[in-house]
Amino acid sequence: MASFIIEGGHRLSGTITPQGAKNEALEVISAVLLTDEEVVIRNIPDILDVQNLIILLRDMGVEVRRISRHDYAFRAAQLNLDYLGSDEYVHRCSALRGSVLMMGPLLGRFGRATIAEPGGDKIGRRRLDTHFLGFKQLGARFVRDDTRNVFDIQARRLKGTYMLLDEASITGTANIIMAAVLAKGTTTIYNAACEPYIQQLCRMLNAMGARISGIASNLLTIEGVDSLGGTAHTILPDMIEVGSFVGMAAMVGDGIRIKNVSVPDLGIIPEAFRRLGVRLTTDGDDIVIPRQPHYVVDSFIDGTIMTLADAPWPGLTPDLISVLIVVASQARGSVLFHQKMFESRLFFVDKLIDMGAQIILCDPHRAVVVGLDNRKQLRAGRMTSPDIRAGIALLIAALGANGTSRIDNIRQIDRGYEDIELRLNSLGAHIRRED
Numbered sequence: 397m398a399s400f401i402i403e404g405g406h407r408l409s410g411t412i413t414p415q416g417a418k419n420e421a422l423e424v425i426s427a428v429l430l431t432d433e434e435v436v437i438r439n440i441p442d443i444l445d446v447q448n449l450i451i452l453l454r455d456m457g458v459e460v461r462r463i464s465r466h467d468y469a470f471r472a473a474q475l476n477l478d479y480l481g482s483d484e485y486v487h488r489c490s491a492l493r494g495s496v497l498m499m500g501p502l503l504g505r506f507g508r509a510t511i512a513e514p515g516g517d518k519i520g521r522r523r524l525d526t527h528f529l530g531f532k533q534l535g536a537r538f539v540r541d542d543t544r545n546v547f548d549i550q551a552r553r554l555k556g557t558y559m560l561l562d563e564a565s566i567t568g569t570a571n572i573i574m575a576a577v578l579a580k581g582t583t584t585i586y587n588a589a590c591e592p593y594i595q596q597l598c599r600m601l602n603a604m605g606a607r608i609s610g611i612a613s614n615l616l617t618i619e620g621v622d623s624l625g626g627t628a629h630t631i632l633p634d635m636i637e638v639g640s641f642v643g644m645a646a647m648v649g650d651g652i653r654i655k656n657v658s659v660p661d662l663g664i665i666p667e668a669f670r671r672l673g674v675r676l677t678t679d680g681d682d683i684v685i686p687r688q689p690h691y692v693v694d695s696f697i698d699g700t701i702m703t704l705a706d707a708p709w710p711g712l713t714p715d716l717i718s719v720l721i722v723v724a725s726q727a728r729g730s731v732l733f734h735q736k737m738f739e740s741r742l743f744f745v746d747k748l749i750d751m752g753a754q755i756i757l758c759d760p761h762r763a764v765v766v767g768l769d770n771r772k773q774l775r776a777g778r779m780t781s782p783d784i785r786a787g788i789a790l791l792i793a794a795l796g797a798n799g800t801s802r803i804d805n806i807r808q809i810d811r812g813y814e815d816i817e818l819r820l821n822s823l824g825a826h827i828r829r830e831d
Contacts, residue, residue: 399804400817403826404776404797407650407687410823414638414657415441415814416466416631420593422494423570424600424629425449428458428470429501430574431604433626438467440631444811449494455479471626480510486546487512496567499527499549500574503536509549526561526568533559534572534579556581556620564589564614564708570597577606579620588616591709592661596632603627633658636715637813638683639665640788643719644820645685646674647726647796652823654683663710668720670694671702672727690769693729705734714738718789721745725753725774726796727767734762744786747779751797776801784812791816795825 416439425446428435440446442465450468454460457476461469479485480502489495489512502509528538528547536551556579561568569589574597576583588594590612598611604627607619638657645652646669659678666676666683673691677684693702706714714737724731725748735741739760749755751774754766768774776799781787787809794801803809806829809816817827 397804398806398810399802399830400791400794400806400809401828401830402791402794402797402801402803404794404799404801405773406648406795406824406826408644408648408652408795408820408823408825409650411653411655412641412819412823413655414633414641415443417441417593417634418443418445418636418812419566420596420631421446422449422497423593423597424631425453425470426494426497426501427574427597427601428453429472429475429498430505430578430601431624431626432471432473434469434471435604435626436463436467436469436628438628438630440466440468441634441814442466443814444807445492445494448488448492452488452492452495456485475506477506477508480508483544485510486544490545496524496527497570497574499531500571503531503549503551504554504575504578507551507553511547511549512545524568526563526565527571529562530559530568530572530585531575533557534575534583536575554579556583556618558584559586561585561587563587566591566594569594573597573601573608573616573618576618577601577608577620577624578622579618581620583618583620585616585618586614588614589708590614591713592632592635592663596629600627600629603629632661635662635665636713636785638662639669639713639716640719640792640813642666642669642674642676642683642685643723644792644795646672646688646691646723647792649685650687650824652685653679654685656681657683659683664712665716668704668712668716669723671704672720672724672731673729674723691727693724693727693731693767695729701730701732703732703734706737714741715785717741718744718785719792721755721763721765722748722789722793724765724767725755725793726770728769730764730766732762732764736761741783741786744782744790747777747790748774748793751775751777751793753793773798775799778802778804780804781806781808784808788813788816791827795820
């Protein structure tokens with residue numbers, strides 16, 4: 397098991413560029429299954445989850461050509477559909493949550509899909525009901541094989557319909573969109589997720605010949621077509637990595653510029669940090685964060701304690717709650733965090749408490765952070781990364797701690813952050829990878 401050894405107390409400065417967006421990459425790479433023509437995708441992050449999905453597609457029969465480290469060409473002309481029922485395929489899907497995004501394309505193009513209960517972060521229940529209810533309304537039938545924990549889905553040809561999603565699930569919306577683009581007739585999806593990466597998926601599909609309208613809203617209309625063609629697509633910068641770097645710059649930065657962040661696609665993320673008192677400015681498409689000797693938590697107009705809660709886009713993404721909690725631990729003031737969407741994502745705060753942070757975990761969804769105002773430095777410690785986002789939050793805490801920390805199970809961090817120790821060391825961090 398690999399670990400990070402972090403020597404805390406070093407200020408970071410310089411310029412850093414975010415990787416391509418992990419969540420968008422998983423969606424648009426899965427979408428190549430919808431056509432037998434070549435699809436070129438640029439700015440793919442070189443991270444574990446994405447590489448595992450690409451390898452899985454290659455083993456299914458997709459031709460994969462690596463143009464450069466971050467640019468690939470895919471062609472799904474001849475797939476081995478029998479492989480989808482193999483124990484090897486089921487086992488690999490169970491270890492990769494992104495594999496769930498192959499259901500929609502396979503069902504839409506071939507009328508069948510097999511998927512295992514997906515793995516991924518241990519952050520509580522992440523149900524697939526929205527996916528299956530959407531497929532069922534399009535005319536699919538599905539059966540669960542309890543002996544292998546596998547779902548088999550079939551449909552001769554999907555038929556467009558109106559549906560109101562029970563929740564604005566991002567992966568659920570993406571899967572239903574990819575199934576519906578080749579369905580017969582018109583599909584209307586209300587309460588659709590509308591975050592930038594869903595918008596990007598829709599634009600890519602339209603470039604391939606799909607007919608999707610209502611992009612960027614929660615009401616999508618999809619006119620089914622008979623087939624899709626090839627295209628070229630460029631992935632957006634990863635907004636979660638941008639937010640992680642903002643938090644890092646606030647905690648231990650000595651002046652950091654984050655390059656090419658696609659400011660219009662960050663939504664409320666910059667404002668969430670400003671509510672914690674973090675000073676940041678935009679310069680073209682860059683974000684600049686000066687050194688912050690102190691930052692003061694804002695309060696509501698009536699003077700009540702600041703509350704930050706996650707919500708579907710355009711609300712605050714749940715993936716940044718962990719980072720914001722760490723940043724708040726050194727602010728001046730108190731803030732209540734309400735993690736509504738996952739019931740286990742706050743359990744990493746006990747590690748921050750061991751480091752000296754003043755945090756009250758009220759229940760699985762709420763935590764109150766009383767900031768130390770940089771009067772007291774966090775203590776170094778030994779920790780284990782429970783998931784991608786908690787892992788990067790603990791790394792930020794370790795960078796600001798007094799002494800040398802160790803973070804085990806950094807495979808979780810590698811799933812979402814490309815060469816993170818090399819990139820941060822170039823800013824002045826002291827991080828060593830140890831196997």
